[in-house]
Amino acid sequence: MSNRRWYYLLPLLGVIFCVWYVKNAFVDVVYSDYIRLVNSYLPDVWNPDKFLVGDVLTRIPLNYGARIINTTWFDYRIRFDQMLGILSLGLSAVLLVSYCIQKKIRGIWCLCLMAVAFSLNKWEMMINGSGWIHFLAFAGFYCHYLVVERLWTGHERKGDRFWCLGLPWILTLAVAGPYCAIYTVVLGLTYGLKLFLVRHREGRWERAYIFYGISALIPLLLYMWSNAQVTEKVGVVVGVPFWRQFLDTPGYMIRFFVKSFASMAIGGECAQALFSSQAPYLILGGLVIGAYGLAFWLQLRCRLYEETVFPLMLTAAGILNHLLVLYSRWVFLNEEYGMSSRYALQFQVGIFGIFLTFALAWQKIGFCRDGGQKGETGQRAKAGKKVSPKAVMAVIVVALLAGNGYTTMEELKKMPYRKQACQLRAQIALDFENRTDEELAKSFEYRMNRPESGQAVRSALEILKENKWNIFRQ
16 A cells, blocks of 8 residues: 555645646636625625525535635635635545555556546636535545445444444535535435345344434435525526426437536537537547446446445446436526536546446456356357457546546636636726626626626625725735
């Protein structure tokens, strides 16, 4: 294990790269979701009335503390949130590296994981610091999954059972926000699988996992109750239910779903610039879907789930996130919507699971050469040689890395132009009293389809100017 300690340098290099990127792609001025946050919570960030609301759990309580720190010591700088997000991404990478070291996974696979983890397909999440908490949420999920991994493999540490009971309450109610649904479902499926395996092998119920499941479910129910108290309702885009729209336009739903997978092979903006037809989207989406299928097949064929459950949990989470985005975002009637950079953080979870499954299976893939099981016929063994699983895995990994690399390079080319747009926004902010509402709404990318958007931007800038925060700080 000691000769793999250098793996920990990779997350550090990734964090440095992301910090360099946001520094050169952004000027510290509020925009987009920050307009709503400023109007909702500033300047009196200590006001309990803004915290003790019915839907407090949907507003991610940890954000309140971060906002207090930001306004008190950093004059409400977006850089503060951006750095929190990047450090949280680095924490996720450290957790992945720790797993690679524990399982003695080769360095080349660790490099592949880090290439995806720090790919700039997440540029929108990195730049828009208001979503920094989501990076932390996924780090929390990985942490919990690794605790489950230790219990699963019999390498329990002191306190692991307590964390299995307590982490869902912390993550679901204070950190995860809407991502808590997939997190809870993955835990439920994992605990259910453990109960089934123990029951099948030993004829008894592993009661501890029942309690773990209940402890994960209750916080989710509390979150759902809080969500029912939401005071700001989002306007209905399409007035028909999901199943009706699916029956009316099955092609749209299928393309939306497949294209969301394609976004893990190439970023949405890059794809729109390159592709003039549907075929490339569907081919790449099919490639990623095939990678999921191969990963699940390898889990069963190599019985990897008997030795480790972490990759399986990540792979399942990836699939579920694609389903969630389809179910929650089809209403925009834009089949490219699922390729947005903002969803890359959710989708990459599955790619981590696929890569880790490939890495572990690669070390056990001898069964593909010699049949693996003594009962196999010579004809089956010979057929197994025609298509090497290693070759298929290599093609998939190279394709995903090439797409992520291309997306990152293209984003680096756009980096100076993004900064120029921020600089122009900063100039408009300093002169907002003399700008029209239409110009403010467009420049600050805030709900441009609503008539009150420009006035909302003006109100937010007035608050910041009065308190000498953000772009108005001295």
